[in-house]
Amino acid sequence: MFERFSKEARDVVIRAQDEANSLGHDWIGTEHLLLAALHHPEQPGAATLVRLGISTASCRAAVAGVVPGAQEDLGPEDAEALRALGIDLEAVRRRAEESFGEGALDSGRAKRGRGRGKGEGTLTRHVPFAARAKKVLKQALREAVARKDRGIGVAHLVLGVLRSEDNISLALFARLGIEPGMVRELVLDDLRTAA
Incomplete structure (x- = not known):
């Protein structure tokens, strides 16, 4: 399935791990995929979110508010x-x-390695995908197939996230002030316009 992902969609999947690491989370969830998608504000789906006033900073703050980092120091x-x-x-x-x-x-979970685009000696660690994030990746494929699109792009990933109904995703949508069904229609409109 991953071979059907566009370059930008692949980058979203890779960046989702970076986002999970930076927030001190032990998994990659829907929240990390959404946050990573915002690194491509020119792509349909992410562009829709940006137009609605959602930035990487506001999304990161919302994610931190929904799921506190596991590696935060004591205050x-x-x-x-x-x-x-x-x-x-x-x-x-x-x-x-x-x-x-x-x-x-x-935290002992981080290990020295080569961080993505960060040079030698950057702390990185492998973070597994949560079941809900895997479901989003499958849903992105279904979205592309339903639209008869040849590949899976950032918009398909965003559409997959917007279909998520787990508590973390719903809390994130509420913090961001978005109604998933409405945003989904806007993303689909953007895809029709881009085609």
Whole structure:
């Protein structure tokens, strides 16, 4: 199926992993696919979202609001709460780094490798696709077949995401202020115009 993806649609799939990594998530979900699609604002589907006022920044904020990052550091309130229990977070970090090296308490899931377009030494990790994201990829194929399109583009991926009815996708749509059915019709109109 992946051979039917346009260059831009392939990039969306690859960028979805980058987005999941940057947010500290352990999976690639529909939210990461939507966020990655916005990196191609000139493509149908993504262009529709941009026209509706959705940017990569607003989408990233919405994703972070729906699914907090798994690798976020403890904040000042957390440190204060731990101090009330007799735990000095900075002292714990310092002792751990003295014994085990710098960054000992940082996430162990990241590994040194070659990041996509980022050069040597960038921290990257493989992130698996959640079942709901795999469903979007299958739905993108169905969208292309239903329209008799030869390939799968960014618009088909966006259409697949807009069909998602899982709690995370629905919460994301609500935070973005979009009604999926209405946006879906706008994307289809854009595809008809582009054809």
